[in-house]
Amino acid sequence: MTTPVLEARDVTMRFGGLTAVRSVDFTVNSGEIVGLIGPNGAGKTTFFNCLTGLYVPTEGTVSYKGTVLPPKPHLVTKAGIARTFQNIRLFANMTVLENVLVGRHTRTKEGLWSALLRGPGFKKAEKASEERAMELLEFIGLADKRDHLARNLPYGEQRKLEIARALASEPGLLLLDEPTAGMNPQETRATEDLVFAIRDKGIAVLLIEHDMRFVFNLCDRVAVLVQGEKLVEGTSDVVQADERVVAAYLGEPFQGEPGEAEATEVTEAGTGTSGDAPSTTSTKGEAK
Numbered sequence: 275m276t277t278p279v280l281e282a283r284d285v286t287m288r289f290g291g292l293t294a295v296r297s298v299d300f301t302v303n304s305g306e307i308v309g310l311i312g313p314n315g316a317g318k319t320t321f322f323n324c325l326t327g328l329y330v331p332t333e334g335t336v337s338y339k340g341t342v343l344p345p346k347p348h349l350v351t352k353a354g355i356a357r358t359f360q361n362i363r364l365f366a367n368m369t370v371l372e373n374v375l376v377g378r379h380t381r382t383k384e385g386l387w388s389a390l391l392r393g394p395g396f397k398k399a400e401k402a403s404e405e406r407a408m409e410l411l412e413f414i415g416l417a418d419k420r421d422h423l424a425r426n427l428p429y430g431e432q433r434k435l436e437i438a439r440a441l442a443s444e445p446g447l448l449l450l451d452e453p454t455a456g457m458n459p460q461e462t463r464a465t466e467d468l469v470f471a472i473r474d475k476g477i478a479v480l481l482i483e484h485d486m487r488f489v490f491n492l493c494d495r496v497a498v499l500v501q502g503e504k505l506v507e508g509t510s511d512v513v514q515a516d517e518r519v520v521a522a523y524l525g526e527p528f529q530g531e532p533g534e535a536e537a538t539e540v541t542e543a544g545t546g547t548s549g550d551a552p553s554t555t556s557t558k559g560e561a562k
């Protein structure tokens with residue numbers, strides 16, 4: 275039984291004369307891990323920013339569990355959508371535990387500033403929050419580093435901590451922007467297990483990723499954005515079999531970043547995928 279967690283309808287984002295995202299319809303259902311791929315500059319991060327209230331879409335709506343979201347990041351987080359960013363955005367001089375506690379501010383009566391300044395109200399609410407934060411650190415595998423400064427963690431653990439902080443807001447949907455960027459193969463595999471474990475906790479996951487093997491191993495469904503439009507959407511098998519996807523990665527419009535390595539990955543990443551029957555295919559237009 276699937277119910278939509280996230281529904282984007284006809285989302286368009288223009289920057290002056292540039293249309294970065296064009297009329298995108300997109301759904302994430304409960305229990306799903308969905309991937310959003312596409313060549314550099316395809317509009318993936320812009321679309322994420324529209325979903326999370328960082329950008330007000332020029333047109334279209336974004337709903338979470340049937341309610342249209344106001345385009346304000348803190349209200350989107352409060353509603354139940356959490357995210358990580360392409361570049362790590364931790365509080366470098368705060369401890370691991372404090373970073374997670376800050377992530378909980380939408381779920382406590384205390385506000386962000388109170389959490390950051392550690393005022394009296396925050397300290398009172400801290401105990402219950404701390405227990406929950408420690409549960410998350412256990413889950414993510416960083417409990418023994420609770421008192422380490424975030425900046426002293428190795429890169430892979432900083433990314434994990436970002437995920438823990440996002441989970442601290444108790445989301446129903448987690449958005450991950452390039453979660454494996456800069457990771458070694460071991461860290462990437464661990465992240466794969468972590469995403470499965472997050473899904474098993476009942477949290478739907480939408481991720482942007484350039485590592486095709488990671489995407490095709492992990493995702494129940496993959497959508498491909500090309501020049502701001504959704505070109506193909508379906509299971510990993512459907513997407514890998516679609517010649518337009520490889521063509522898009524090799525396409526001429528993306529000067530300087532032809533995406534050849536990724537296109538090769540798209541064609542090669544078939545090994546080790548589930549082999550499920552294709553379930554959904556929607557296409558829009560032809561590859562340009």
Ligand SMILES: Nc1ncnc2c1ncn2[C@@H]1O[C@H](COP(=O)(O)OP(=O)(O)OP(=O)(O)O)[C@@H](O)[C@H]1O
Nearest residue numbers: 289292293294312313314315316317318319320321
């Ligand atoms: N704030 C902005 N103002 C103007 N143009 C923007 C802005 N943000 C993104 N763009 C443009 O929108 C287009 C889509 O960019 P975006 O970063 O969303 O692509 P992407 O698919 O996430 O790329 P990458 O995989 O390289 O991160 C690009 O042409 C980019 O230059």
